[in-house]
Amino acid sequence: MTTPAQQSPRPKRTQIVLEVIERIQLSPRMVRIVAGGAGMAEVENNGFTDAYTKMLFAHPDTDVTPPYDLEALREKLGPELMPSRRTYSIRRFDLDNGQLWIDFVAHGTEGIAGPWAGSAKPGDAVVLGGIGGGYRPDETADWHLLAGDDAALPAIASALEAMPANANGVALIEVDGPADHLELSAPEGITVEWLHRDGQEAGTTTLLADAVRATEWREGRVQVFAHGERGAMKALRPYFTEERGLERAQLSLSAYWAHGRKEDTFQAEKREPIGQI
Ligand SMILES: Cc1cc2nc3c(=O)[nH]c(=O)nc-3n(C[C@H](O)[C@H](O)[C@H](O)COP(=O)(O)OP(=O)(O)OC[C@H]3O[C@@H](n4cnc5c(N)ncnc54)[C@H](O)[C@@H]3O)c2cc1C
Structure with missing residues (x-):
């Protein structure tokens, strides 16, 4: 039997905290957030062209600051006040310039991430909860x-x-x-x-x-x-x-x-x- 001391703690999902550098309206329904800052040192390009990240958005009625200790917050906040997760593609890893581009569909006033991108300002936190992906064009495809x-x-x-x-x-x-x-x-x-x-x-x-x-x-x-x-x-x-x-x-x-x-x-x-x- 394993005692609690022997159990390895569940690995914490690492969060990368960036900030908005610039917001660019690409088209009526698409907004680009250019993110950067010290957290870029932790960003690695995984080589997938569909690389995506689970972003975390703090509830506006809370004053939590990133990185979020989700376990501790779960004990303190009700589920409705927890940060929300939304998935976004990394449009570009511009590591030479210390930037990451994420393009958001501006789909209206409903939701969290779309409206957030519509009014994001330089300096706002951009919280990434890990980066995944699975596709890259196959050069041998006909x-x-x-x-x-x-x-x-x-x-x-x-x-x-x-x-x-x-x-x-x-x-x-x-x-x-x-x-x-x-x-x-x-x-x-x-x-x-x-x-x-x-x-x-x-x-x-x-x-x-x-x-x-x-x-x-x-x-x-x-x-x-x-x-x-x-x-x-x-x-x-x-x-x-x-x-x-x-x-x-x-x-x-x-x-x-x-x-x-x-x-x-x-x-x-x-x-x-x-x-x-
Ligand atoms: C791997 C992956 C990569 C993704 N990459 C991107 C990306 O690069 N850019 C991007 O914009 N989205 C991307 N998405 C989709 C994005 O995660 C969803 O659109 C998400 O629901 C947006 O969250 P929200 O808080 O704005 O809206 P939610 O709170 O999730 O939804 C609120 C309402 O808005 C509607 N809604 C949500 N998205 C859209 C939409 N696109 N058009 C019209 N109505 C919508 C919902 O149906 C719902 O009624 C990706 C999803 C996945 C799984």
Whole structure:
């Protein structure tokens, strides 16, 4: 039997505390936060183009300061006052200049992270709870298919930038309209198609799934990166796995957010069999 003294303590999730250096409005629905500061010494580029971080946002009714001792706070604060976690892609690790870029969809006044980015000021804390990732363009793939909405646009932009000049394929990106197009640096052989919701609410259309199905399926080994709203991803998974017979290693697909659900609810559902795509 192990005594408490013998048990190794549960490793604490390390938090990296940065600060806002600059906020840049990239388009009507996208805000870039350039973060930096002393905490950058702890940031490592993990090499994935979909590198992401679980950010922590303090509740505005508390005066907690980062890094947050979540265990201690749990004993002191009610669950509704605990810092909230939200997941964001690292748009760029600019380690030479001591900066990290994170692009936020400005999806309105609901939620925590989106509204926070809309009004963040230089000096505000940016708290990262570890950095993960799982995808990088495979240089041996015959072609690439990337599909996503605004939330996946930062990861898609990073993937396109990392591709070799001779890469080819298609990137389908769903946004509201032409004003939301961003300048992307992509190989010549990648066709970038912007899909427009034209005022329809994000997460309520079949635009992305329809466009993927309508895309000509090419010869050879494809690598797919498809991320976005849950309903669209749910519609796409059987297309790739069953209809196109892709192997696991060829497919990076997950829901980045869910219409009508805040991230905590949606991530908790993902852990239940019923919530899995
Ligand atoms: C691995 C990963 C990487 C991600 N990368 C990015 C990224 O780089 N940039 C980014 O903006 N998002 C990204 N997301 C999605 C982001 O985590 C969610 O959109 C998150 O819900 C935003 O939190 P919030 O506090 O703003 O809204 P929440 O409190 O979670 O939700 C409040 C309401 O807003 C709605 N909502 C949430 N997100 C959107 C959206 N994008 N469009 C329209 N309505 C929305 C919800 O349905 C809910 O009704 C990523 C998610 C994952 C899992």
